[in-house]
Amino acid sequence: MSEPPPLHLGIDLGGTNVKTALLDAAGAIVERSVIPTQGHDGAEAVLDRMAAEALRLRDRAGGRIASAGLGVPGMIDMSTGIVIDVPNLPGHWVDVPAGPRLAAALGVPVDLINDARAFGMAEATHGAARGADTALFMTLGTGIGGAVLAHGRILFGVGGAAGEFGHLIVDPNGLRCGCGARGCVEAYASGPAIVSEANRRVRQGFTTRLADLIDGDLSGTTPEIVAQAAREGDADAIEVLSEAGRMLGLALAGAIALIAPEVVVIGGGVAGAGGVLWQSMEETCRTHCHVTDIDRIRIVPAALGYEAGVIGAAAWGARTAGEAT
Ligand SMILES: [Zn+2]
Numbered sequence: 001m002s003e004p005p006p007l008h009l010g011i012d013l014g015g016t017n018v019k020t021a022l023l024d025a026a027g028a029i030v031e032r033s034v035i036p037t038q039g040h041d042g043a044e045a046v047l048d049r050m051a052a053e054a055l056r057l058r059d060r061a062g063g064r065i066a067s068a069g070l071g072v073p074g075m076i077d078m079s080t081g082i083v084i085d086v087p088n089l090p091g092h093w094v095d096v097p098a099g100p101r102l103a104a105a106l107g108v109p110v111d112l113i114n115d116a117r118a119f120g121m122a123e124a125t126h127g128a129a130r131g132a133d134t135a136l137f138m139t140l141g142t143g144i145g146g147a148v149l150a151h152g153r154i155l156f157g158v159g160g161a162a163g164e165f166g167h168l169i170v171d172p173n174g175l176r177c178g179c180g181a182r183g184c185v186e187a188y189a190s191g192p193a194i195v196s197e198a199n200r201r202v203r204q205g206f207t208t209r210l211a212d213l214i215d216g217d218l219s220g221t222t223p224e225i226v227a228q229a230a231r232e233g234d235a236d237a238i239e240v241l242s243e244a245g246r247m248l249g250l251a252l253a254g255a256i257a258l259i260a261p262e263v264v265v266i267g268g269g270v271a272g273a274g275g276v277l278w279q280s281m282e283e284t285c286r287t288h289c290h291v292t293d294i295d296r297i298r299i300v301p302a303a304l305g306y307e308a309g310v311i312g313a314a315a316w317g318a319r320t321a322g323e324a325t
Contacts (some may be wrong), residue, residue, distance in 0.1 A: 006066035007031075009054050009106070010314025012115065013072050015039065015089050015142075018046070020053050021310040022061050023318075027126050029307070031057040039090035043083070046091065047098055051105035068110040069317025070098060071118035071309045073143075078160045081112050087178075088142065111320040116145025117154055117163060118312030119267060119302070124149045125315045127303035128265045136261040138165045139302075140248075140270035143178070144186040148259055154316075166190070168251040188247035189277075191223045191270050194240060198226045201236045209234035223270045230276050238276050245277040249284025252299075256285065260292050267302025 007030065012019040014037060022031040035053055037046060050070075058065055074086030074093065081099015102110040113121065120129075120137035129135040135149040146165025148155040155162045166186035167179055174183030175193075187193055199218045201207045210229045214220040229237035252264065271278070286294055304311055 003064070005063045007058065007061055007063040008314040008318040009058075009065050009068040009108075010118075010310035010312070010317065011050055011054065011068070011070045011102075012118070012309030012313055013037065013046075013050075013070065013086075013089070014115075014309070015073065018050055018053070019307070019310045020050070020057055021307065021314060022054075022057050022063070022065075023311065023314045024063075027311075027315070029311070030063075031061045032307070032310070033057060037089070039093075042091045043093050043096040043098070044101070047096075047101050048105070051102055054102075054106060065106055065108050067314075067317040067321035068102065068106055068108050069118070069313035069315070069320070070102060070110055070112050071115040071313035071316075072098070072112055073115040076112045076114060076160065078112055078156065081110060083112070109317075109321065111317045113313055113316040114145070114160060115309055116165075117147045117156070117160065118316060119145065119308045120147025120149060120163065120265075120312065121154050121315050121319075122304050122308040122312030123265045123267070123302055124152075124154065126311055127308065128300050129263050132262045134259060134261045136165075136252075136255055136259055136264045137163070137302075138248075138252075138264070138266050139268035140189065140191070140266065141268040142191050144190050145268075146255075149261075150259075165251065165255060168254055170247045170250045185247050185251040189244040189270070194223045194226055194244050194270065195221045197240045197243070198237065201240065207234060207236035210237055224272070227272075227275060227277070241276040242280040245280025246284045248277070249281040249286075250288060252281060252285045253288035256289055256292050256294070256297060261297060264297060264299045265302050266299065267304075267308060271301060 007022040075084040083096040083098045086093035099110045137147040139145040144166030147163040167184045171183035175187040177184035177187040
């Protein structure tokens with residue numbers, strides 16, 4: 001009897017959902033699922049559900065799990081597979097041995113990777129930076145994550161912390177960031193930062209269109225709604241997105257000077273706001289790029305959408321296990 005085909009498991013732990021996928025040797029997704037995280041049940045319950053879901057998909061695919069990777073939206077110890085802290089996830093995710101616990105349930109080692117590095121890994125392996133030697137990745141969402149591809153490999157650095165694009169400082173006396181520093185780009189251009197600045201303007205009675213779109217309920221403001229107001233010509237919404245884009249452009253100019261990437265890949269929900277934000281970012285970046293030939297650098301949207309996280313986690317597990325996807 002021949003051995004079942006090898007499958008590469010990727011799991012993407014998110015605040016709302018856990019995404020699971022099995023990739024074949026060519027990197028194509030053969031099984032996928034999304035289940036609610038229900039983080040309030042606690043880390044152990046979430047990990048047990050993850051393992052059960054992975055095994056269910058494996059049985060449906062009729063293969064064997066040859067490698068596994070888990071993307072985590074927080075701090076991890078890549079050498080031990082321990083989740084150090086995930087501040088934005090309900091439940092207590094401090095010093096959780098996620099890798100070993102999943103490995104025991106699945107019968108293969110499970111390698112952890114930060115979710116933004118997983119995004120970079122996916123876009124480098126199967127997405128918008130495929131074939132690139134050097135690339136920069138950023139994800140614009142609730143936070144701003146990033147990754148760097150150097151000579152075909154994701155750069156991890158000390159503690160796997162390389163690529164934290166969101167914490168490049170664009171104003172040393174500026175707004176306080178969640179990390180404790182002042183003036184990180186994340187404090188200006190993350191989804192919550194855009195919403196907070198838009199709502200400040202609504203509260204002060206600046207914006208009429210935005211107030212109409214949310215029907216006066218500030219809890220209804222999203223980056224997408226701010227983008228819609230901007231498209232409809234609302235001056236305040238345009239200013240909010242231009243300023244976020246300007247801060248991103250400053251950070252990007254610095255990152256480009258350091259890395260000189262062939263391609264910059266931008267993903268995440270806030271990137272979808274596009275338009276004014278993207279334009280302002282590119283213009284600012286161009287203005288501040290002097291030592292690098294900006295015309296040779298492509299700045300492009302991500303190609304893989306919401307599945308980048310699972311694809312990257314699977315690619316990381318496969319690479320660590322020595323099996324390329
Ligand atoms: Zn910060």
